[in-house]
Amino acid sequence: MSDFLRIGVAGLGTVGAGTVRLLQDNAALIRARTGRRLQVVAVSARDRRRDRGLDLSGIAWHDDPVALAANPDVDVICELIGGADGPALDLTLAALEGGKPVVTANKAMLALHGERLAGLAERRGAALCFEAAVAGGIPVIKALREGLAANRIERVYGILNGTSNYILSTMQETGREFADVLSEAQALGYAEADPSFDVDGIDAAHKLALLAALAYGVAPRFDQIHIEGIRHVSALDIALADELGYRIKLLGTVRYTEAGLEQRLHPAMVRKDAPIAEVDGVFNAVVIEGDRVGSVMLQGRGAGAGPTASAVTADLIDIARGIRFPVFGVPASDLLTVTSAPLSTHRGSYYIRLMVVDRPGVLADVAAALRDHDVSIESLIQRSRDPGNIVPIVLTSHEVSEAAMQGALDLIANSASVIEPPRMIRIEPY
Known part of the structure; x- marks a missing residue:
């Protein structure tokens, strides 16, 4: 194993610049913990003239980020461009196809193309790491x-x-x-x-x-x-x-x-x-x-230059140590395709706010709609009477299915006394 891990960074925005800065500032600490020097040797960004407050002397510059993947002096790619498709995806595919590990903070790309990328990484024997893609510096x-x-x-x-x-x-x-x-x-x-x-x-x-x-x-x-x-x-x-x-x-x-x-x-x-x-x-x-x-x-x-750069560098340290895991915890070939639960089947309690014209019988109509859909009221807030004007009615329900609650709200929304769509917020038992 080489004493150096040579890094190519694509994207020098907040996270990319923060990562380069962290690798430079904490170089001695990282070397002591990994036994290797983690060194940025190449970068790619849109504007060469922009002052990012970094010392980029001696670092190769690529206008085309995909060119980083082909650079023989680069061992690992940091994709910090962002975006589900376009240059970020092109770079990641090229790097993995060439067997180079990739570290990314790109949750959109992984959420939409994760299965494909995990399969490619597995076939080519390359790591694909994304600690920074979820919740910034939280591991x-x-x-x-x-x-x-x-x-x-x-x-x-x-x-x-x-x-x-x-x-x-x-x-x-x-x-x-x-x-x-x-x-x-x-x-x-x-x-x-x-x-x-x-x-x-x-x-x-x-x-x-x-x-x-x-x-x-x-x-x-x-x-x-x-x-x-x-x-x-x-x-x-x-x-x-x-x-x-x-x-x-x-x-x-x-x-x-x-x-x-x-x-x-x-x-x-x-x-x-x-x-x-x-x-x-x-x-x-x-x-x-x-x-x-x-x-x-x-x-x-969950965001910011320091926390996200910390997570990116944690993945680089794993790569430097030779640690590699399946992208999503199991081999890509074993990833399951499962049935998605329709939201209508969700069961829980609900907060409902209705803006109604204050007149006799409104609350009775609301109660009837809830009763007809087997929705049981747990609590009710009704402000003092203001006949003829608009007032809120607020209630919370006992546990009920989403389908039943939506059915009741559809019926309530059609009432002439309800002057705006009902507001519903789910209550979680945490």
């Missing part, structure tokens, strides 16, 4: 694939997007509305100019697909995840949840049920005293429930 991939390998995983759930968690936490603290807090998050750099991937749940769902693959040995199936974002969560919902003893979080959950593998990403209410309810700001958290270990929660920063 959740290693926890699932290695530390908890002896456990039958019963459920995995978590807060997988720091931007959405920051917005919901700030709404909770200040009572401000979503749009106002989103603008603040954009000004602070926590949210992109186009925040859709974060606030609409796409980013978190990509990560959930990878957690499902690791937890259950299945091929990643992003298209089988039920996804809802946080745009419809109002300050009123957050205040009412607080009154009921809950916090609202954007949660991803994966578990096996009698109907199949349930994968869902949506706003959820969790009890105030649940550990995950206390995870605020830009932090992420993942809870893994195993049949032997019980419940394990991992918490930390």
Whole structure:
């Protein structure tokens, strides 16, 4: 084994530049722990003239990132470009085809092409590592694939997007509305100019697909995840949840049920005293429930140059040590294709908010619709009377199927007294 591990880095944005900086700053420490020198010898990025605050002297530059894969002086590729397709996928395919290991932070690419890439890596004898793709600096991939390998995983759930968690936490603290807090998050750099991937749940769902693959040995199936974002969560919902003893979080959950593998990403209410309810700001958290270990929660920063570069470098250190695992914990040829549980089969409790015209008989009509669909009310909040004006009716249900609850809400929505679509948030028993 050579004294050097020669690294090619594609993408010098926040994560790429952070990785180069970490490898340079902590070079002596990393060498002491691996017995090898991890050295960046080649890079690729769009703009050579941009000042990234890095010493890139003596490092080869490739305008075409795919050229990194063909560079004979490069032993391992760091794909930090991003994007499910395009140059990132082309580079990864070329590197693996040539038998070179790849380290990536690209959850979108793996969520959509993970089975194909895992198969190629296995055939060519090349490692494909992605600790940085889920929850930034939190070592959740290693926890699932290695530390908890002896456990039958019963459920995995978590807060997988720091931007959405920051917005919901700030709404909770200040009572401000979503749009106002989103603008603040954009000004602070926590949210992109186009925040859709974060606030609409796409980013978190990509990560959930990878957690499902690791937890259950299945091929990643992003298209089988039920996804809802946080745009419809109002300050009123957050205040009412607080009154009921809950916090609202954007949660991803994966578990096996009698109907199949349930994968869902949506706003959820969790009890105030649940550990995950206390995870605020830009932090992420993942809870893994195993049949032997019980419940394990991992918490930390889910994004940013330092935490993500830490995870990228952890994978590089594994490669330097000669450690290699199947991409998703089992051989690619053994990845399962399983039945996806329809959301209609989900059973749980629900929070419902209705905005209605205050007049006699409205509450009776709502109760009748719930009764006709076998929905039992656990609690009810109705403000003081304000005849003729719009008032909220808020209720929580006992456990019921999603299909029954949706049927009741469809019926309620058609009432002339209900002036906007009912707002429904699932309550999780954590």
